[in-house]
Amino acid sequence: MNSTQPLNGSHLRTYQTIFQHPVSHNLEWHDVYALFRQLGHVEEEHNGNMKVARNGQVLVLRPSRTKDVADTEELMALRHFLERSEPVPPEAGAETAHWLLVIDHHEARLFRSEMRGALPQQILPHEPDDYFRHAHHSRDFSRGQEKPDPNSFFEPVARALHGAGRILIFGAGTGSSSEMNQFIGWLTRQHPDLARQVIGTVVVDEHHLTEDQLLAKARDFYASTQMPSA
Numbered sequence: 001m002n003s004t005q006p007l008n009g010s011h012l013r014t015y016q017t018i019f020q021h022p023v024s025h026n027l028e029w030h031d032v033y034a035l036f037r038q039l040g041h042v043e044e045e046h047n048g049n050m051k052v053a054r055n056g057q058v059l060v061l062r063p064s065r066t067k068d069v070a071d072t073e074e075l076m077a078l079r080h081f082l083e084r085s086e087p088v089p090p091e092a093g094a095e096t097a098h099w100l101l102v103i104d105h106h107e108a109r110l111f112r113s114e115m116r117g118a119l120p121q122q123i124l125p126h127e128p129d130d131y132f133r134h135a136h137h138s139r140d141f142s143r144g145q146e147k148p149d150p151n152s153f154f155e156p157v158a159r160a161l162h163g164a165g166r167i168l169i170f171g172a173g174t175g176s177s178s179e180m181n182q183f184i185g186w187l188t189r190q191h192p193d194l195a196r197q198v199i200g201t202v203v204v205d206e207h208h209l210t211e212d213q214l215l216a217k218a219r220d221f222y223a224s225t226q227m228p229s230a
Contacts, residue, residue, distance in 0.1 A: 021156050027069040057085035100218040103169045104177045108157045169201045
């Protein structure tokens with residue numbers, strides 16, 4: 001049975017760890033198996049393989065010799081399976097769905113739509129505590145001399161947005177203190193076609209809002225900008 005209920009507790013933490021950037025090395029197999037049992041149909045085969053089926057997608061996991069998911073290719077296989085098997089609203093494919101990006105200098109959370117209960121893909125800077133000292137480097141940024149290079153954070157976010165339709169971005173702060181503004185400037189220079197898909201930016205106090213509240217704000221925004229049917 002494929003679960004349509006929002007994940008919580010240990011299952012949610014495992015899901016977020018699979019999508020964490022940089023790749024986490026603290027992901028245990030028994031947590032992965034528990035997550036897949038929650039999300040899909042799991043069948044153990046005679047040869048010891050575990051077959052996972054979810055929304056028409058199938059993943060076969062061979063018995064692991066280690067406690068943790070130690071191989072990056074294995075983790076990417078888990079990530080791609082979850083992406084491929086994610087349910088999509090029948091009226092909205094990837095290119096027409098409403099996407100929400102919530103970004104600050106600690107992390108980026110990408111929701112594939114503004115649906116209730118949507119689970120975000122989490123992308124972290126390589127060194128969250130040291131990333132972007134805006135007050136010191138804002139002039140360097142305006143001259144295109146970012147310190148450190150934002151590609152280590154922004155490029156994975158842009159890759160995750162590849163194929164998206166309309167994109168709404170939430171962020172905190174204003175001016176050079178806003179990671180949202182930094183990202184928009186970088187995106188305009190590096191990926192202008194993708195930048196044109198951004199339909200709005202909203203300053204929010206994200207640390208005092210739950211994910212459900214953020215998604216509600218996104219739904220309100222999209223509803224207010226809905227284009228009339230032809």
